[in-house]
Amino acid sequence: MDEYGLSAKSLYTILKNKGVEFLYHANTVSTSITFIENNALLSRHFVESNNLFQSNQPSDKEDKLFDVWDHVFLDGEDLHKRYSRANKYGPVLFRFKLELLTSPQFQNVFITKTNP
Numbered sequence: 001m002d003e004y005g006l007s008a009k010s011l012y013t014i015l016k017n018k019g020v021e022f023l024y025h026a027n028t029v030s031t032s033i034t035f036i037e038n039n040a041l042l043s044r045h046f047v048e049s050n051n052l053f054q055s056n057q058p059s060d061k062e063d064k065l066f067d068v069w070d071h072v073f074l075d076g077e078d079l080h081k082r083y084s085r086a087n088k089y090g091p092v093l094f095r096f097k098l099e100l101l102t103s104p105q106f107q108n109v110f111i112t113k114t115n116p
Contacts, residue, residue: 005108012101021098023074028055028090045070
């Protein structure tokens with residue numbers, strides 16, 4: 001799968017040129033508390049493997065099937081705002097500065113047009 005990765009810094013440049021300022025992650029209140037307590041967004045696999053709490057998501061079965069259970073997903077826009085409705089992943093919205101992609105911790109990222 002690594003051959004499909006895009007340099008995080010390249011993505012930063014592309015998104016910056018498109019006027020994107022933030023990346024977003026929505027989740028349930030209970031799962032978000034786990035993230036806050038651990039000071040990080042965590043993959044669902046990590047949370048499960050470490051016996052931390054997370055709520056069930058409708059996509060859990062498919063995420064395991066398509067081997068994305070150990071990934072963290074961010075959106076390039078606030079989907080709640082775009083679709084004028086509640087976010088289907090939960091009411092808590094984390095917003096990260098786009099500069100996060102310039103961190104040495106991020107080498108490659110993977111992009112999808114829709115959920116896998």
